[in-house]
Amino acid sequence: MLKVMPVHLKDMIEKINQSNDGDQISCVIASIAVGWALEVAEKMGIKRAAVWPGGLGDLAIVLRIPKLIQDGMIDTKGTPIKDNLIWLSKEIPARSSTELPWSFSGDSKKQNFTFEYYTLRANHYVTMQLASLQLIP
Incomplete structure (x- = not known):
């Protein structure tokens, strides 16, 4: 999961942000349990927020x-x-x-x-x- 999921999330964000429909991902809110999503956002320059459920x-x-x-x-x-x-x-x-x-x-x-x-x-x-x-x- 720690090796595969960050790549898929990055690809998904890039595809969404490159689409022409006006929707852009500008913030990632993720549980600390999937903190790799926060790392992806940080590397992509996207705002992020960690939550502890x-x-x-x-x-x-x-x-x-x-x-x-x-x-x-x-x-x-x-x-x-x-x-x-x-x-x-x-x-x-x-x-x-x-x-x-x-x-x-x-x-x-x-x-x-x-x-x-x-x-x-x-x-x-x-x-x-x-x-x-x-x-x-």
């Missing part, structure tokens, strides 16, 4: 991955080092370190891919989106 608790955990590694809660592959409760704030209920968004018990290949995606891409897309926030008066 999941729960805020999951987003908070994803954004805290570096801290979870630093604190010894998970290793660099996202595997829990010990079964502890993770408290991100008093407003977000605690979560077991064995029940993280990228956890796939018994499927280490899927877990490693998902964790790598979160650490390398999702954090980038969220940070990129937060950096580009503009307040509308």
